[in-house]
Each structure stands twice: as structure tokens, then as C-alpha cells.
Amino acid sequence: MSPALPVTLNDIISQAAERFPSHEFSFITSSAHNSSIKVKTFSSFNQYVHNLAHAMLEWKKPAGSIIIIYLTEHEDNMAAIWACLIAGYVPCLQPALSAQQAHKDGHVAHIKNLFSSSNWLTTEVGAEQLNSIDGLDIYLLSDLKSSSSNYNVPADWVPRNTQPDDDAIIFLTSGSTGFSKAVVHTHRTILAACYAKGEAWVGLDHVAGSLEMHMAPLLFGASQTHVHASAILSDPLSYLRLIDEKCINITFSPNFLIAKLKRDLEKRSDLIGTFDLSSIKRIISGGEAVVSKTAQSFVAVLKKLARDPFKVSLIISPGFGMTETCAGCIYEPIDLATTEPKHEFLDLGRPIRGCEMRIVSPEDGKTVRADGESGELQVRGPMLFVRYYNNMEATSSSFVEGGWYRTGDVGIIENGVMRLSGRIKDTIIIHGISYGIPELETYLQTVEGVTHSFLAAAPYRADGQETEGFIIFYSPTFDLNGEHASMNLFATHRAIRDISVKMITLSPQFIIPIPINQMEKSTLGKLSRARLSSLFKQGELAKHIARADELLSEARGASFVIPSTETEKALAKIYAMIFNLEENDISASDNFFDMGSTSIDLIRLKREGEAHFELPEIPTIQILKHPVLSSLANYVNSLLSKGTQAEEYDPIVPLQLTGNKTPLFFVHPGVGEVLIYINLAKYFQNERPFYALRARGFDAGHSVFTSVDEMATCYAAAVKRTQPTGPYALAGYSYGGVMAFEIAKRFEAMGDEVKFIGVVDISPHLVDRRYKLDWTYCVLSLCLFLSLVTKDAADDLAPSLRPLSRKEQIEIVWKQSPPERLLELQLTPDKLDHWVDVSGSLIECGKDYDPSGSVAALDIFVPEALRERKEDWETTGLKPWDAFSREQATYTVVPGHHHNLMDFDHVPQFQKIFRTRLEARGL
The missing domain is CATH 3.30.300.30 (ANL, C-terminal domain)
Known part of the structure; x- marks a missing residue:
């Protein structure tokens, strides 16, 4: 006799643990720098969440109470949801709160008013973000885990009776057009969606990850691997490694990730035929339209990197769904290796079982349009939400006669297949x-x-x-x-x-x-x-x-100045090529960085300039210091006439000079260079000048620093020469954060006002003494920072490199580095060797450094990857900065890992968050 089908969500976890006890959940967290995988069997996870539920009941909340879950790791969110369901509470998942104080406080106050109560389950870091709002009942996950360890309740323990039409989970809408609405789903609506998705096995979607990435597969007993997005973004190869090693059948990749993976992986000719991708059957995509050509190129790249391309059956399945529809409800699987897409964007397809769709006139919301005509997309079915919490007006206005939900999107249905053509929503x-x-x-x-x-x-x-x-x-x-x-x-x-x-x-x-x-x-x-x-x-x-x-x-x-000298004309031609402009449009007064350049454009300018003028090298730092075409032409002329000549050391590198607000000075990270700030600086154009401080020792004739005191004194004097009076705004990424602190102390001692001190992911103790800080550490740290090796490769290489000579170590990492990256950085083995010397000198300075004194106030920027690692956070991590700030230090979370906070993918969000803190300090 087959077991009874689940009628509530609680039945799903119990049935999975009973029928598939040894099947596994795997988790790769945002804090797993080495991409280590945590594993829990269905049986052990079921026991874990039942114990958590028992501990939750100690809160003495009435059945049906809403618990706002504010966590970052997949495992924690998953466990919290199940614990709430078992305990008879209604979980509500809260995405990352805004870094803007006013917006964050307004949102939390709105949620508090909407639910008429505020029970938050979060981490210590999350609690700090909420401490400015009164009247919240905040519970810490760490305390809940500690309390749950005292229990070992039966795996089938049921403290409260649950019915199919009880409220199950509340999801918050994005709030992109105002404050979030709270979408209520019952056990019945979610189960209807899970069954329908499971039939076609289209289970992974980011719109409501707890449903499609977890509950639907769990209903059918599928083992799951949950990966924090930052792990894939920081190391695209991990995407292929996971498919290979975990035999992944289905995965989710939104269009922007498909485009990024295509760009990053198509360069890797060294990896052709490396991965076993025969297990992958379907890649589901949602969130935005999937560009057909991009998807086709992506499939071609994966086949090229596959060990046996003929065994790879890659089907891309674009999907449409919303929070209100339990995520994806319309899908269109397409094998791009054998089928040519009909349109610029992949079709979104047909509804899952039980779901219906139609196109109607936007004017009346009822008149059905003919096949192939554009109009408002409406859907209905058992997976639709039941109401917006405490907002009957929004609920009623979202539906028309017959139970049709107005999606707000403009679509076309042709021969039963739907595609979007626009959006009614703002x-x-x-x-x-x-x-x-x-x-x-x-x-x-x-x-x-x-x-x-x-x-x-x-x-x-x-x-x-x-x-x-x-x-x-x-x-x-x-x-x-x-x-x-x-x-x-x-x-x-x-x-x-x-x-x-x-x-x-x-x-x-x-x-x-x-x-x-x-x-x-x-x-x-x-x-x-x-x-x-x-x-x-x-x-x-x-x-x-x-x-x-x-x-x-x-x-x-x-303001146009016609390039007059031969050198100016040659550079104008190179500028025009890089920015896809006409040569006649380039002025001798044009500033390279004001034209919207990136760090890659800088490398192109350097490479093309060296080739055209037949120079062995145009130092990158000199391009940074001479970004105006006429000034760079004068510098190139000096190289042509006299050869490379040593200049007096000046740590200041102007990355952009426009704007009237207080200038920003950003100190170099532990590698000593400042190229990493180019992409960040452009966001401050026409707002405030952006200067970077570069370490000494890169150029011929310049010695390295020998102490933190010498370095800080030199940097403080350089900042003073550039901006004689305050108020000052100082910041530093990694190593540079401590130097910004030291410079600020010197300014305050002189009576100057320092309004902003930004410390980006560095302990006040500068050098982590847990690591063996030898030359091998310097080599691998630099190579990791320059994206020449991955964290996995660096960890694997360390033991085998240490017994080798310096030259042998450089040779090995050189051979393992991506050729295109070496070309981008214009590196040679000798240049890499010298760069390690400079980086190593900074580490030597830091070994004897002990922080002391204090400054008025500190702003600490914490990567997502760190904030959940409680031990690192509270001891060797960033929390000790409290002792060096006379006001309470402010901690703000930013996306990414330590080594990729400033890369192309993360800097757009970083600059927004960073700017809010500048504004909060009156700058």
C-alpha cells in the first residue's frame, strides 16, 4: 500500500526523512572561501528542525504568529522555515535590508505595522542592523540553536495540528514600486505548485527559492545542493565542478549569470574537454528575459568544455513566475543544440498542470485577445496566493472576474506558447x-x-x-x-x-x-x-x-582641443578605438577616466600605446597620473627621448577629479597597487574627487616601507599636500583600512576634522598571525588577489610550494595562471616576482603592528561571506574595531567575499552602500 500523499507542508519533511533517510542536502555557504561542502541527510535534518521547533515553543507565541526570518545562509533559512512550520508559526522571509538608514527604518516600521507585531529571527549582525527600531522582539539563531541542543524530540513529533488551508508561508514582494506587500500562501497553494512543478521537474527558481529550490524537490525525494550566489560569482569554474562532482541534473541560472558564465568560460581554452557534464539535463532560467544568442553561446561553451560533448543534453528552460504564483508557473524547455529559437528572447512557454493563462485587453482587463496579439497577461490556478496580508484593497484590485490574477506584464500567446513583450508595472x-x-x-x-x-x-x-x-x-x-x-x-x-x-x-x-x-x-x-x-x-x-x-x-x-603633435594624434586614434568613437571626436583635453573607462580599458591603452610607440613599457601608474591625452602624450615623448626615468615618489594617484564634494582618499590593499579602485572611482564622477594611495617600491630607485609608522606619516603628508584643510574622508580596502585609521589619528592629533573613516574588511590587528606568513604566503595571497589562482588552488598549492626555491614557486604559479589574465595585467615572471617583494614588505611592516588610540567614528564594511562566521567576527575579525572608535562603530554588510568586493560584479552595489554611509556622515 503506497503512503498517503502529503496534505500539508509538514508532511513533506516527515515523509522525506522516512522514505529517503540517507538522501542529502549539501550546502556551500557565502563564508566558505575554500568552497567546502556541508552535508546533512534528510533524517538528520528532520531531527535538527524538530529540535529547533521545540526550542521555538519556549518563546510562548500563540499558534499562527508570524516570524520574520532575517538570515543569509541557505541552510539557516531552510531550517528556520521548517522549525516555524512544525511549531505552528508562519515564517516570513526577509531579504537583505537596505543600507540606507531611512529606507531600512521605514521598511521595518511598515512590516511592524502590517503584522501588528514584530518577531524577528536573525543573527547578531542582523540584530545590530535592527537596533535603531524600537518595539521589535528579536531572537538570535545562535541562541535558538543552543537551546535546541538540549532536546532530542521524536522525529514524528507534532506539537500543533495543521490544516491544508492554514496560512503556511508569507513572502514579501520586492517593494520596487513602494513598500513591500506580504503575499500569503497556504499549505494547499504551495503543495499544488510543488506537485505541478515536480511532474515536469522544473524545480529550481530564484523567485521563491524555499519552494522551488527546496520543497518541490524534497517532495520527490531528490538530493539537493544549495550554493550561495557569491561562491559562483567569485569562481565561475565552481559551477562546472559542482555539476561534475555532484552529478547535478537540474540547476538554475538567471540570464545575467548565463551571460557572465559565457564570458568567463569561453576564454578558458585550457579547459576544453575537462568536465563530465553528462548528468546535467536542464538549466532553468528566470527573473529577466533570456537572450537567445547568449543562451546558444552558453550551451556551445559548455559542450566545448565537456569531456564528451555528445553525452551532454543541455536544455535551457526559461520560466515565468511571481511571488504570487509560488514562483514559476510557465515554462518552455528548449534544446538549443538542435532547435533554433524563433525570437530574440527565448519563449517562456506553457503553464504547468492546473495553471491557466490568457492575454486580455489592458483597458478593461477582461476582453480576451486573439492568438498572436499583445495584451495583459493573466493567470489562474490552485498555486495562486490567497491574499495580501492586511491589504484587502490590493488583493481585490489584483483579480478580475473568474479568479484571474493580473500579473502586470504584457505578453503574447501564439499556438499555446507565451512570451513577454513588456510590462505594465513601474x-x-x-x-x-x-x-x-x-x-x-x-x-x-x-x-x-x-x-x-x-x-x-x-x-x-x-x-x-x-x-x-x-x-x-x-x-x-x-x-x-x-x-x-x-x-x-x-x-x-x-x-x-x-x-x-x-x-x-x-x-x-x-x-x-x-x-x-x-x-x-x-x-x-x-x-x-x-x-x-x-x-x-x-x-x-x-x-x-x-x-x-x-x-x-x-x-x-x-572646450575641444584638436590633437596637434604626432604623439597626440596617435593617442587620439587609440582612445577612439577603445571607446568606439570617431578619431575626430577625441580632444587633446579628454580625460581617459571621465570617458567611462574600466580597468580593462586601461590595460588596452597601455598595450596599444607600447605597441604603437615601440616602447618596452608605459607604466600603468603613469597612465593613472597622466589621464589627460595631452599630458600622457608629453609623458610618452619623455620616454621616447630619454627612456624610462625614475620620478620622485608620490603616493597620490588621482583616479577622477570632478565634483565639488569633499574628496575621498582610498588607501591601497595589501598588494600595494590601486588598479582595483578604477571601477569604483567612476561612480563618483561629477560628485567628488577620488584619490588612491599607492605603496612605495614598485618603481626603480624607490625603496619599500619598513614600518607602518613610516608609511602612515608619508601618506598623511601626501594627503595634506593634496587637500590642505579638512574635513577629510579616508577609506581603505583590506590592509588600507588600517592605514586609513592611522592617517586619521594623525590628522585628529593636528586638530583636523576627519568626518569619515571607512574600513573595508580588515581586522584592526592588520596581519593574521594564524597564518604562516612566509614568502609562499605572499606569492599565493597576491596571486589570489589578482585572480591568477582560485582559493581552492592556492590552498592546494601551499604545502607543495613551501619546500621549493623562490624561482621555482614563481614558475609553478605562472604556469597555472590563465594566459588571458596575465596578458590583461601585462605581467612577466620578473614583474610578478617584484610585486611579491612589495606585497611582502607590507606584510613585514604589519607583523610588528599593534593598534592603539582611537578616532571619532569608524564605518566598517563587512562582506556577506564573513558576517555569519560568528567566531571570526567576534574575535579575529572586524568586531574588535569597537575598541578604537569613540562613537559606536557602524557595521554595514556589502556583497561578496574578501577577494572580490571590488570586482566588476560587486562594485555597483558596493558604491551605493558606501555612498549612503558617506551621506550619513554629512558628506
Whole structure:
């Protein structure tokens, strides 16, 4: 006799533990630098969560109480959900809180008011983030675990009776268009979704990970591997290793990750035929539209890296779903190796069992559109949510007659297959993250030159573009044919771009000024984004775009300096090639970094310059110090006439000089170089100057530092020369954080005000004495920081390298380094060897350093990977900074691991968080 089917979620975990006791959950956490895997069997996990549930009952909360779960690791979130369900509570998952104090406090107050209570289960770090809000009942996961260790309850223990239509889990919407709504799902709705997904086995989706990444597979007894996103982003090869080693059948990869993996892995010709990928059957994707060409290239790359390409059956399955639909409810599996996509974006497909979909007229929400016609997408089925918590108005307005839910998306159904063609909702989705259009518009309305209430932002994606972008339409306050129109337009567009980049990490693809007498509003006084977008696509706004281009060219021409010398002309040609511009558009006064360059562009400039001028080297640091074309030409001329010559050491490297706010000085990390800050500095353009401080010893004739005191004194004097009076803003990543602290102490002793001291992931004790700090450690630390080796490889290499000579060690790491990365960094074995000397000298300085004294206030930036490691956090980690700050030190979480906080993937979010702390300090 077959066992009874689960009728509540609680039955799922009990049945899985009983029927598949030895099946496993595997977890790779954000803090696992060595990608070690924690494993729990279904049986042991079931026992663990039952013990947690027993401990929860000690809180004496009534049945049905809502528990807000604010944790970061998959295992902890998973365990907390099950413990709540078993104890008879209703879990509500809280994503990462905003780093902006006002937004965070407003959100938490909203949740408190919505639920009429606030029970939070979190970590010590999470509790610190919540300590500014009164009236919260905060419970620590560490205390709950400690209490649960006293119990060993029966695996089938049931403290409270649960019914299928009881509230099961509450999910918060993104809040991209205002404060989050609370989506209520019952045991019945979630089980309906799990059964339907399981039939087609489409179980992994990021919209509601606890359902599709965990509960649906658990219902069918599937072992699972849960990986923190940062582990894949920091080491794309781990994606392939996991498929190989764990025999993964199904995985989830949103479009932006597919694009990143394609970019990173297609370069690895050294890995062709390396991985056994025969187990993988389906890659599910959601969150944003999947670009067909990107997906095809990704599949081709995986086949190339597979040990046996003919055994690889890679099916990409785009999906559509929402929090309200228990995540994915429409899917379209497609084998891109054998099937050519019909459209620019992969179709989203057909609904799962029990789910229905239709396209209707957006005007009345009821008239069904014909096959192939565009309209509002609506869905219905047993997996739909039952209500928005304490918000009946929003609930009723989300449904139309017949139980159809209004998704807010514009779609087309053709021959039973659905694809999206737009969105009714006020959001822009960039790399899978939703940003609210109204909030962006509100800030842009404040720009000088923008007529208030005559600005609209609309999503836009050009052909072949990998992620969504947007267009800004606005009416200027000035006459576009007036005397100063060109300079006014230039300043207005620059301000619009700056605000956009800082708010949603992306600049508008088009900024279109439309005279106010030609900007139509509705009878309700609103601009129609849909109409403006339609006019743009039809070419009706071409005359406004052309006029803007004409005026911007005129503004640029006012300060344009024609390159005159042969060297300037040659550099202008290189600048034009790098930025895809016409050679005639390059001015001798152009600043390389103001043109939007990245660290990769810098390497290209160096490489092309050396080749053209037949120079053995143009030092990178000299390009940083001579970013203006005419200045760089003069430096190149000096090399051509005299050869490389030693210059007086100056630690200050200006990375961008525009803006009127207090300058920011960022001290180098432990590798001594400052290239890592290039991508960060561009976010401060037209806001504040950004200077980096580079270590001594890289250039010929310059000795290394011999003590922290010597270094700090030198840096303090250099900052003073650059900015004679305060207030000062100092920061440092890794090693540089301690140096920023030391510089600040010297300034305060002189009576100067230091308003901001930012310490990014470094202990006040500078050098971690737990490690063997020998030359091998210096080699591997530098190589890890430069992305020449992975953390796994560095750990594996250390024992075998130590007995070898210095030369042999360099030879081995050199052979293991990706050739394209060595080319990007313009490294040679001798340069790497010298770089290790400089880095090693900094470690030597730090060995004898003991922190002392204090400063007015410290801002500590904590990587996600560290904040859950309680022992490291409280002892050898960052928490000891409290002793060196006269005010309570502020701790702010930033995405990533220590070695990738400033890389291309994390710096857009880092700069937003960092900026909020500058603003909080009055800067």
C-alpha cells in the first residue's frame, strides 16, 4: 500500500526523512572561501528542525504568529522555515535590508505595522542592523540553536495540528514600486505548485527559492545542493565542478549569470574537454528575459568544455513566475543544440498542470485577445496566493472576474506558447534585480534643467542587449534654441546620468529632451510611458534626439582641443578605438577616466600605446597620473627621448577629479597597487574627487616601507599636500583600512576634522598571525588577489610550494595562471616576482603592528561571506574595531567575499552602500 500523499507542508519533511533517510542536502555557504561542502541527510535534518521547533515553543507565541526570518545562509533559512512550520508559526522571509538608514527604518516600521507585531529571527549582525527600531522582539539563531541542543524530540513529533488551508508561508514582494506587500500562501497553494512543478521537474527558481529550490524537490525525494550566489560569482569554474562532482541534473541560472558564465568560460581554452557534464539535463532560467544568442553561446561553451560533448543534453528552460504564483508557473524547455529559437528572447512557454493563462485587453482587463496579439497577461490556478496580508484593497484590485490574477506584464500567446513583450508595472529589471521607476523619476525631477512633472523613465532593450536598460524622456526648463542651450543641456544630461548610475547602477541608453509644448499629458495630468516608448520605437522622436546630439556636440566643441603633435594624434586614434568613437571626436583635453573607462580599458591603452610607440613599457601608474591625452602624450615623448626615468615618489594617484564634494582618499590593499579602485572611482564622477594611495617600491630607485609608522606619516603628508584643510574622508580596502585609521589619528592629533573613516574588511590587528606568513604566503595571497589562482588552488598549492626555491614557486604559479589574465595585467615572471617583494614588505611592516588610540567614528564594511562566521567576527575579525572608535562603530554588510568586493560584479552595489554611509556622515 503506497503512503498517503502529503496534505500539508509538514508532511513533506516527515515523509522525506522516512522514505529517503540517507538522501542529502549539501550546502556551500557565502563564508566558505575554500568552497567546502556541508552535508546533512534528510533524517538528520528532520531531527535538527524538530529540535529547533521545540526550542521555538519556549518563546510562548500563540499558534499562527508570524516570524520574520532575517538570515543569509541557505541552510539557516531552510531550517528556520521548517522549525516555524512544525511549531505552528508562519515564517516570513526577509531579504537583505537596505543600507540606507531611512529606507531600512521605514521598511521595518511598515512590516511592524502590517503584522501588528514584530518577531524577528536573525543573527547578531542582523540584530545590530535592527537596533535603531524600537518595539521589535528579536531572537538570535545562535541562541535558538543552543537551546535546541538540549532536546532530542521524536522525529514524528507534532506539537500543533495543521490544516491544508492554514496560512503556511508569507513572502514579501520586492517593494520596487513602494513598500513591500506580504503575499500569503497556504499549505494547499504551495503543495499544488510543488506537485505541478515536480511532474515536469522544473524545480529550481530564484523567485521563491524555499519552494522551488527546496520543497518541490524534497517532495520527490531528490538530493539537493544549495550554493550561495557569491561562491559562483567569485569562481565561475565552481559551477562546472559542482555539476561534475555532484552529478547535478537540474540547476538554475538567471540570464545575467548565463551571460557572465559565457564570458568567463569561453576564454578558458585550457579547459576544453575537462568536465563530465553528462548528468546535467536542464538549466532553468528566470527573473529577466533570456537572450537567445547568449543562451546558444552558453550551451556551445559548455559542450566545448565537456569531456564528451555528445553525452551532454543541455536544455535551457526559461520560466515565468511571481511571488504570487509560488514562483514559476510557465515554462518552455528548449534544446538549443538542435532547435533554433524563433525570437530574440527565448519563449517562456506553457503553464504547468492546473495553471491557466490568457492575454486580455489592458483597458478593461477582461476582453480576451486573439492568438498572436499583445495584451495583459493573466493567470489562474490552485498555486495562486490567497491574499495580501492586511491589504484587502490590493488583493481585490489584483483579480478580475473568474479568479484571474493580473500579473502586470504584457505578453503574447501564439499556438499555446507565451512570451513577454513588456510590462505594465513601474519597474526596470537590470541583471535580474527590479528597480522602481517612480523612485528614479522622483530623484531625477530634482535635477536643475528638468521641468517638474515632465519627466518619465521607461524600460528599453535594444536588439541583442543582454539585460534591460531604460530611456529618460523630459522637458527642459530652458529653450533648446536659446543662447546657452548647449551648455545647459550638457549639464542636465550629465546630472541625469550621474543620478541614474548611483541609484540603479546603469546610465540611460537615451536621454531625450522634448519641448514642453510637445510633451503630451493625459487628462489626469500624467505622462504616458507607453506612448513615449511607442513614439521612440516608431522614430517619431528622431528630431528631438538629433537636436540633442547637435547641442551636445556644440558643448563639447567649446572646450575641444584638436590633437596637434604626432604623439597626440596617435593617442587620439587609440582612445577612439577603445571607446568606439570617431578619431575626430577625441580632444587633446579628454580625460581617459571621465570617458567611462574600466580597468580593462586601461590595460588596452597601455598595450596599444607600447605597441604603437615601440616602447618596452608605459607604466600603468603613469597612465593613472597622466589621464589627460595631452599630458600622457608629453609623458610618452619623455620616454621616447630619454627612456624610462625614475620620478620622485608620490603616493597620490588621482583616479577622477570632478565634483565639488569633499574628496575621498582610498588607501591601497595589501598588494600595494590601486588598479582595483578604477571601477569604483567612476561612480563618483561629477560628485567628488577620488584619490588612491599607492605603496612605495614598485618603481626603480624607490625603496619599500619598513614600518607602518613610516608609511602612515608619508601618506598623511601626501594627503595634506593634496587637500590642505579638512574635513577629510579616508577609506581603505583590506590592509588600507588600517592605514586609513592611522592617517586619521594623525590628522585628529593636528586638530583636523576627519568626518569619515571607512574600513573595508580588515581586522584592526592588520596581519593574521594564524597564518604562516612566509614568502609562499605572499606569492599565493597576491596571486589570489589578482585572480591568477582560485582559493581552492592556492590552498592546494601551499604545502607543495613551501619546500621549493623562490624561482621555482614563481614558475609553478605562472604556469597555472590563465594566459588571458596575465596578458590583461601585462605581467612577466620578473614583474610578478617584484610585486611579491612589495606585497611582502607590507606584510613585514604589519607583523610588528599593534593598534592603539582611537578616532571619532569608524564605518566598517563587512562582506556577506564573513558576517555569519560568528567566531571570526567576534574575535579575529572586524568586531574588535569597537575598541578604537569613540562613537559606536557602524557595521554595514556589502556583497561578496574578501577577494572580490571590488570586482566588476560587486562594485555597483558596493558604491551605493558606501555612498549612503558617506551621506550619513554629512558628506
